[in-house]
Amino acid sequence: MRGLTFLLLAGIASCENTSPPANIGILLFPGFQPLDVIGPLDVFNALSIQRYIHTFFVSPTSTPVPFGAYTLPWFTPTGNFSSELEGSFIPSYTFDNIPPMDILIIPGGIGTRAPSPRLDETIKFVRDVYPKLGYLMTVCTGSGIAARAGVLDGKKATTNKLSWAQTIAHGPKVKWVAEARWVKDGNIWSSSGVSAGIDVAVAFVAEIYSEAAAVKATNMLEYERHTNATDDPFAILYGLTNEKNSTNQG
Amino acid sequence: MRGLTFLLLAGIASCENTSPPANIGILLFPGFQPLDVIGPLDVFNALSIQRYIHTFFVSPTSTPVPFGAYTLPWFTPTGNFSSELEGSFIPSYTFDNIPPMDILIIPGGIGTRAPSPRLDETIKFVRDVYPKLGYLMTVCTGSGIAARAGVLDGKKATTNKLSWAQTIAHGPKVKWVAEARWVKDGNIWSSSGVSAGIDVAVAFVAEIYSEAAAVKATNMLEYERHTNATDDPFAILYGLTNEKNSTNQG
Numbered sequence: 001m002r003g004l005t006f007l008l009l010a011g012i013a014s015c016e017n018t019s020p021p022a023n024i025g026i027l028l029f030p031g032f033q034p035l036d037v038i039g040p041l042d043v044f045n046a047l048s049i050q051r052y053i054h055t056f057f058v059s060p061t062s063t064p065v066p067f068g069a070y071t072l073p074w075f076t077p078t079g080n081f082s083s084e085l086e087g088s089f090i091p092s093y094t095f096d097n098i099p100p101m102d103i104l105i106i107p108g109g110i111g112t113r114a115p116s117p118r119l120d121e122t123i124k125f126v127r128d129v130y131p132k133l134g135y136l137m138t139v140c141t142g143s144g145i146a147a148r149a150g151v152l153d154g155k156k157a158t159t160n161k162l163s164w165a166q167t168i169a170h171g172p173k174v175k176w177v178a179e180a181r182w183v184k185d186g187n188i189w190s191s192s193g194v195s196a197g198i199d200v201a202v203a204f205v206a207e208i209y210s211e212a213a214a215v216k217a218t219n220m221l222e223y224e225r226h227t228n229a230t231d232d233p234f235a236i237l238y239g240l241t242n243e244k245n246s247t248n249q250g
Numbered sequence: 251m252r253g254l255t256f257l258l259l260a261g262i263a264s265c266e267n268t269s270p271p272a273n274i275g276i277l278l279f280p281g282f283q284p285l286d287v288i289g290p291l292d293v294f295n296a297l298s299i300q301r302y303i304h305t306f307f308v309s310p311t312s313t314p315v316p317f318g319a320y321t322l323p324w325f326t327p328t329g330n331f332s333s334e335l336e337g338s339f340i341p342s343y344t345f346d347n348i349p350p351m352d353i354l355i356i357p358g359g360i361g362t363r364a365p366s367p368r369l370d371e372t373i374k375f376v377r378d379v380y381p382k383l384g385y386l387m388t389v390c391t392g393s394g395i396a397a398r399a400g401v402l403d404g405k406k407a408t409t410n411k412l413s414w415a416q417t418i419a420h421g422p423k424v425k426w427v428a429e430a431r432w433v434k435d436g437n438i439w440s441s442s443g444v445s446a447g448i449d450v451a452v453a454f455v456a457e458i459y460s461e462a463a464a465v466k467a468t469n470m471l472e473y474e475r476h477t478n479a480t481d482d483p484f485a486i487l488y489g490l491t492n493e494k495n496s497t498n499q500g
Contacts, residue, residue: 033292033295034288034291034292034295035288035289035291035292035295035471037288038284038285038287038288038289039285039288041284041285041335041337042283042284042285042444044335045283045284045285045335048320048333048335049327049328049329049333050329051329051331051333052331052332052333053333053334053335054333054334054335054336055334055335055336055337056334056336056337057336057337064340070298077299078299079299079300079301081301081302082302083298083299083301083302083303083304084303084304084305084306085291085294085295085298085303085304085305086304086305086306086307086342087291087305087306087307087339087340087342088339088340089337089338089339089340090314090337090338090339090340092336092337160472161472162469162470162472192472193470193471193472194292194470194471194472194473195448195471195472195473196472198445219412219484219487220412220443220444221285221443221444221445222410222411222412222442222443222444222445222446222484223444223445224483233474234469234472237469
């Protein structure tokens with residue numbers, strides 16, 4: 001009985017922990033889409049002037065992580081040329097030394113398509129860390145990594161509309177929502193492609209911190225946010241509808 | 251006479267070089283605004299699938315460049331707390347070994363406010379390299395660096411609306427335009443704050459490459475671009491008008 005009381009109290013304490021999240025890790029892997037990382041990051045950057053915020057990059061190793069898809073040994077460009085996007089982000093922490101982390105953000109990009117076993121350690125990290133997180137946020141095809149980790153099973157989520165079929169194949173048990181700029185299910189916030197990462201981060205700030213904080217952040221970024229999560233012109237553009245393309249609904 | 255002919259021919263050759271720009275350098279300095287860098291970069295990233303594009307970061311030294319304003323020794327946060335934004339971008343090239351560069355992009359950020367002599371070398375680089383460029387693009391308060399380099403003198407330009415007064419003070423001879431999402435004058439394209447960098451880059455791609463290339467890029471980024479350079483809700487928000495705040499016009 002004492003054990004049960006303790007568990008109940010621990011549960012209540014956990015649910016009633018209303019201090020807003022401050023520590024935000026962003027996952028890096030070779031070939032990430034840079035705007036998927038920096039869009040949400042700069043929303044939290046703008047928030048960091050209003051309250052204490054700690055953002056950092058996490059990766060399996062401390063090696064700088066290149067974003068250019070053309071550097072990936074397994075990637076074949078579609079054209080008869082190979083562009084060069086030089087640049088790497090330096091991980092702040094590796095999987096075995098991450099500091100307190102309330103939110104994990106998973107970006108998308110060509111790198112999410114890396115053949116096994118290249119992303120196995122990263123997928124395992126997401127699976128293992130998810131129960132300890134306050135929130136998980138995915139941008140673009142980053143939802144494919146979360147799906148492969150199993151953490152989206154039974155949950156509603158969305159993803160990039162151009163890579164829709166390819167990404168949802170990673171999560172047959174996920175309730176994929178086709179017409180959505182972003183989707184919230186429990187503590188998981190997922191967004192559509194690339195620039196939608198800015199909108200999901202702003203929506204998150206509005207709900208979890210305050211509407212005033214979100215407005216102040218977007219005014220600073222001179223960003224006209226999308227306020228309607230289900231208004232998705234890119235679903236229409238790529239011929240996706242809830243009726244035809246959403247999965248496991250109802 | 252032979253000398254004059256050579257000069258004329260050289261001039262014509264230079265003017266008639268109509269091959270679109272391919273090589274894009276982005277300037278880094280401590281405390282740059284990350285979205286000012288990555289917004290335009292990801293527009294060119296999307297373009298890089300359509301044609302050969304080479305992007306790279308440039309800085310005075312090869313030392314990784316941190317974006318977090320809180321790391322700047324001269325910066326005092328306004329609140330009674332100091333957030334932590336961990337992360338650095340690695341310069342691809344230093345000022346003395348840059349590869350061919352058709353476009354230079356100058357981002358803004360708290361770092362543009364660094365007291366002299368911290369940015370002197372960077373400002374000198376902009377002054378020296380401008381005559382060799384096809385195009386110069388500034389984002390946000392990056393126009394303050396271009397102004398200090400003198401390259402905006404007599405030209406129309408815009409900048410961040412929240413930091414308007416502080417930034418235009420760097421360019422008393424610049425024709426500052428208050429109501430503008432972005433401004434083009436000759437080969438200089440300047441944008442308003444942070445996220446406006448995406449719009450100026452898209453407008454640039456539409457004009458210099460093609461409208462079709464711009465549409466393809468924004469569809470990939472799932473970005474609803476601003477198509478009207480003079481529609482500036484943030485000028486209105488911050489109480490700026492052409493009549494009151496634009497300078498050296500007419």
